[in-house]
Amino acid sequence: MLISRNPGLSPSLLLRVLASRRSRLPDHLASRQVILLGYGRTALYLGLKALRLPKESNALLPSYITSSALSPFLRLGIVPQFYDLDPRTLAIDWPALEHRLSASTRVLMIVHYFGFPAEVEKARRFCKEHGLALIEDAAHSFLSTIDGRYLGTFGDIGIYSMRKMVPIPNGGALVLGQGKGDRSLIDLDRLSAEPDRRRLIALLGRYVESHAGFPFPRLPGLSPAVNHSVVTKPDSRKQLADYGFSPWSMRILCRIDLADVARQRRENYQFLTELLPFSRAVSLLWSRLPAGVCPQALPLLTAKRDVMAKALRDRGVEAHGWPSMPPEVDQHEFRGAAELADKVLLLPIHQELGRGAVTYIAQTVSAVLEYSA
Numbered sequence: 001m002l003i004s005r006n007p008g009l010s011p012s013l014l015l016r017v018l019a020s021r022r023s024r025l026p027d028h029l030a031s032r033q034v035i036l037l038g039y040g041r042t043a044l045y046l047g048l049k050a051l052r053l054p055k056e057s058n059a060l061l062p063s064y065i066t067s068s069a070l071s072p073f074l075r076l077g078i079v080p081q082f083y084d085l086d087p088r089t090l091a092i093d094w095p096a097l098e099h100r101l102s103a104s105t106r107v108l109m110i111v112h113y114f115g116f117p118a119e120v121e122k123a124r125r126f127c128k129e130h131g132l133a134l135i136e137d138a139a140h141s142f143l144s145t146i147d148g149r150y151l152g153t154f155g156d157i158g159i160y161s162m163r164k165m166v167p168i169p170n171g172g173a174l175v176l177g178q179g180k181g182d183r184s185l186i187d188l189d190r191l192s193a194e195p196d197r198r199r200l201i202a203l204l205g206r207y208v209e210s211h212a213g214f215p216f217p218r219l220p221g222l223s224p225a226v227n228h229s230v231v232t233k234p235d236s237r238k239q240l241a242d243y244g245f246s247p248w249s250m251r252i253l254c255r256i257d258l259a260d261v262a263r264q265r266r267e268n269y270q271f272l273t274e275l276l277p278f279s280r281a282v283s284l285l286w287s288r289l290p291a292g293v294c295p296q297a298l299p300l301l302t303a304k305r306d307v308m309a310k311a312l313r314d315r316g317v318e319a320h321g322w323p324s325m326p327p328e329v330d331q332h333e334f335r336g337a338a339e340l341a342d343k344v345l346l347l348p349i350h351q352e353l354g355r356g357a358v359t360y361i362a363q364t365v366s367a368v369l370e371y372s373a
């Protein structure tokens with residue numbers, strides 16, 4: 001049994017892609033405001049350029065953050081000022097945030113973690129009051145809405161990483177809001193095409209491995225991370241990901257029913273929460289699944305995270321933590337973020353999983369808890 005972290009590419013989807021020349025993107029990605037790119041970090045880098053920030057500007061960033069979201073700031077010489085989040089809910093600590101403001105602060109970035117919205121209206125008011133640009137990192141959340149409006153479209157710029165939710169070889173996007181971003185500063189000619197054939201085969205391999213139950217050969221030349229989970233990882237510390245959107249990603253994305261993806265993920269999330277054995281040792285990060293949310297995963301909080309993640313993976317469930325904290329975040333100063341990075345366990349709930357797979361995840365969590373009690 002293999003329950004992959006992200007969906008693989010099914011042969012039937014590939015056949016539909018091959019059989020059709022249709023290239024109509026879903027409406028919210030076809031908008032003139034959206035620029036399709038290889039990665040979320042490429043989008044953030046280009047979006048920051050469009051904001052034309054003076055060198056040494058400060059940006060307020062959440063302390064619970066991944067290197068690939070931090071690297072575009074460092075690359076442009078923008079100084080990160082980390083802020084605290086509530087370690088039980090991930091809500092922004094607004095008074096603490098206000099304390100971090102300085103005369104050099106130009107930007108506030110909020111992250112919509114795992115498909116769930118941050119307090120975006122409050123962030124907008126905060127930015128207006130203090131003259132800041134608002135960046136929405138919706139890397140996990142390109143299918144989530146608030147009152148029918150997509151996350152990523154509320155700020156001056158927003159970013160997506162669609163490849164985390166749908167089986168495409170690469171795929172991120174920059175959303176330019178009506179506010180401060182200047183499109184003419186975005187130089188797309190510098191982007192190169194990413195070799196994507198082998199990534200495509202690896203995605204097919206993931207599907208075969210999950211459904212046929214036998215391992216697909218590892219492809220030479222792809223990093224173990226790519227082969228293993230099809231989480232394509234340009235080296236985030238080296239910050240190299242200046243790639244354009246793959247033509248294969250475009251063709252596949254045009255053939256996927258995204259409303260169906262969101263419905264299936266919500267259904268799996270809800271079904272799994274009904275089956276999981278919650279206790280003091282394991283709880284849900286958020287107890288509600290608000291309307292409009294398309295979850296990227298099911299986040300749990302548990303002090304036994306590493307033991308559980310390993311035991312689940314040994315039994316074929318690709319559970320994992322998030323993120324590895326970048327060294328720039330001081331773990332003593334930001335204890336809440338460090339605690340989250342130790343305790344969050346993400347369970348797969350993606351659109352390819354049926355009820356049997358979701359039941360297996362819940363049973364495996366119960367078994368692991370019993371044996372590790």
Ligand SMILES: Cc1ncc(COP(=O)(O)O)c(C=O)c1O
Binds near residue numbers: 042
């Ligand atoms: C919150 C967040 N922002 C940005 C990124 C960067 O996205 P990509 O990996 O597509 O560059 C990631 C990737 O993991 C992320 O988790």
